[in-house]
Amino acid sequence: MSTPAQISSVPTPATRLRPRGLKDRFFANGGVGSIAVFFVFVVVLFSVATEDFLSVPNILNILRQSSPLLMVAAAMTLVITTGGIDLSVGSILALVSALCAILIQAGIPWALVVLLMLACGGLIGALQGFFVAYEGIPAFIVTLAGLSVIRGVALLTTGGYSIPIPATLSFVELGRGWFLGVPVPAIIATGIVALAFVLFTQTPFGRYVTGIGANAEAVRRAGVNTKAVTLFVYVLSGTMAALAGVVLAARLGSGSSNAGQGFELDVIAAVVLGGTSLFGGRGTMVGTVLGALTVAVIGNGLILAHLSPFLTPIVTGTIILVAIWMNFRIFRGAARKR
């Protein structure tokens, strides 16, 4: 069968690649490296500048306040790693917190309400994911429309009023309660982040999320249902936004259609600050956690230092720019775009 041509003893392809050392590993994860530096820096700064920052109650307070951000940022990391974005999470959070209060006032058992709300968030995510994955409309457009429409629905259902939730219900424990000396929302957020980490780094699904961001056509040619994977990351971000809405409503004891204005930007800031590439293909859950905590620490520390809270967005924005700039200049691995 084979041809008569003869070429004997073909040398194996030569290689000049040296094995990867510790330094290469650090620089390949440059995004995480630079945010870790920033995180330590702001923690040390506020510990020195203020008395109360490094106290246990304050740290637990930071964890409680940042838990909605952490939950949604974990899911957003997956969305952004596929090369997409979800701008609608703030609006979903508002709609869910409002619906949550309305349904609890109507006398529906709160456990059922929570499940309904998670399903509602997932459904909204699935609808948006359908347009992104199956219809090929850019995620930015789809979720920008979602941001507007969902916020509008929330305003329409509440008439713009905030709806109280009776503090006597055990529902509010979801936002205010303690378990083993730790705030319940922080426990929920920790669980979500741990699950997201395992999903992202240890499962085929997580591998395909990264692959789709790097080269979606390659993953499709490898026989993977890339559309279903893409749709599912939006289901996850919708569900997590809903969970954040439930926790927020429980903490505040009310549901408001004005909640979470600009929340999506905080979430995206946390993810990008953590070193996840907006172009897709490169994501890190550890970086996202550090990014979210950095954002939370800055907000908390500036208030404790008796500085104007209006400084928070200025400082956060500056750090985002500097951190990304560091990634591009120092950690060239993270800056190199396919």
Added chain:
Amino acid sequence: MAAPIPRVRMRGISKRYGTIQTLNDVALDLAPGEVLGLVGDNGAGKSTLSKVLSGAVVPEDGTIEIDGREVRFASPADARAAHVEMVYQDLSLCDTVDVAGNLFLGREPRRRILGVSFLDKRRMRADAVAMLQRLGISVPDITVHVENLSGGQRQSIAIGRAASFDPKVLIMDEPTAALAVAEVEAVLELIRTVSARGVSVILITHRLQDLFLVCDRIQVMYEGRAIAERQIADTNVEEVVDLIVGRKFSARSARNTQAEGVAIS
């Protein structure tokens, strides 16, 4: 070519992109263990035809039979299940995934814990090292992202991936484009090895000299049609060049020899 049952039998394959009839009623036969050279000028339809066989492109018309059974590839997953593997011209690698991950993309070894499937990374890495060694491809670190590899190494990985999973049909679209001379020889040797094992190979290349080293037969595409086929023993580079550029063109340019030189290089 009256083989008992052809490994691949494609008939009447047609595909249109907008106003361009990329494939027009194309037929292709491939015997077990045969190496077929698919040649043609840019845009002749070679890549599209091979993507139809690999499931990446769904044709409007036509039938495909594998080992005498009619198949319908709606996606690359279907073609993979029928043991049709392809090395794509663009290599189809995920830059930010490591070498092992790219080799096993879409068929990762898994272990189930509590009904959830997890990546079996240890087995993946061990198997990946073994796979590459068997093919004589050396990559010092299997956990390095493929974006850090040279063009030749990337191509080796794409080829290794297609050749390692027990293919019946191996399609290679310009597999040697980015390779150094010695690496080209290694790929040609690989083609001989797998075809001797009974794997049917379709080789698409612009390097006509390679065709004469490994192919049993050549099929020429011209503007979306399969216009000719030749047993390798019955033809020569000059004839193949004439077929590729089209007879009319070749007749006009017969006065100078530029056409041949351009096409070969």
